[in-house]
Amino acid sequence: MSKLYLVPTPIGNLQDMTFRAIEVLKSCDHILAEDTRKTIFLMKHYGIEKPVRSHHKFNEHKSLEFVIRDLLSGQTIALVSDAGTPGISDPGFLLVRECLKNSIPVECLPGATALIPALVNSGLPSDKFCFEGFLPQKKGRMTRLLELKEESRTMVFYESPYRLLKTLEQFIEIFGPDRICSVSRELSKMYEENKHGTLSEVLAHFKAKTVKGEIVIVLAGTDTV
Numbered sequence: 001m002s003k004l005y006l007v008p009t010p011i012g013n014l015q016d017m018t019f020r021a022i023e024v025l026k027s028c029d030h031i032l033a034e035d036t037r038k039t040i041f042l043m044k045h046y047g048i049e050k051p052v053r054s055h056h057k058f059n060e061h062k063s064l065e066f067v068i069r070d071l072l073s074g075q076t077i078a079l080v081s082d083a084g085t086p087g088i089s090d091p092g093f094l095l096v097r098e099c100l101k102n103s104i105p106v107e108c109l110p111g112a113t114a115l116i117p118a119l120v121n122s123g124l125p126s127d128k129f130c131f132e133g134f135l136p137q138k139k140g141r142m143t144r145l146l147e148l149k150e151e152s153r154t155m156v157f158y159e160s161p162y163r164l165l166k167t168l169e170q171f172i173e174i175f176g177p178d179r180i181c182s183v184s185r186e187l188s189k190m191y192e193e194n195k196h197g198t199l200s201e202v203l204a205h206f207k208a209k210t211v212k213g214e215i216v217i218v219l220a221g222t223d224t225v
Contacts, residue, residue, distance in 0.1 A: 008111025
């Protein structure tokens with residue numbers, strides 16, 4: 001029976017791959033990958049030999065028709081992103097929606113994602129939170145931040161290491177220098193770092209060093225101010 005599997009991959013440490021994820025990748029007809037080079041490296045590590053096709057944000061609209069056609073013909077296909085769970089700030093949403101429209105079964109495996117470890121590590125309330133992913137880089141960015149100014153829940157953002165300082169400066173402008181936050185980088189890797197403090201303290205910390213790795217910012221809501 002045809003089925004689309006969404007398979008989480010490690011966000012850093014290759015040992016975070018689940019047994020079930022490996023089993024699905026070994027048994028599916030082919031794999032859709034955000035970056036085929038990274039996926040092939042992972043496959044070689046686990047001895048997985050399957051055809052790999054490119055499926056990323058720049059070609060997903062074009063490839064959608066062909067993927068649905070293959071699924072309707074009875075194939076099983078696994079979708080992976082570079083790291084973490086497909087569909088979470090990565091390609092996946094459009095394909096899942098199209099599968100559901102065509103009554104194609106979809107199954108998302110549980111597994112790695114950066115936002116949950118960063119949230120739990122932050123020490124900020126995690127019973128209620130909002131995930132913002134990547135903020136708009138230009139148009140709509142400040143508008144969205146102003147909308148979040150009175151957000152009561154803990155907020156979680158993804159950010160590039162190249163934009164971290166600018167983002168923290170904007171957060172200080174909107175939320176104030178004393179708002180508590182936590183910045184996590186290199187999660188699950190050898191040089192993992194979780195820096196906690198006020199926005200001004202965290203900004204000073206990262207200004208004094210070279211910032212590398214994927215970034216997750218966890219920011220206190222008004223209920224914890």
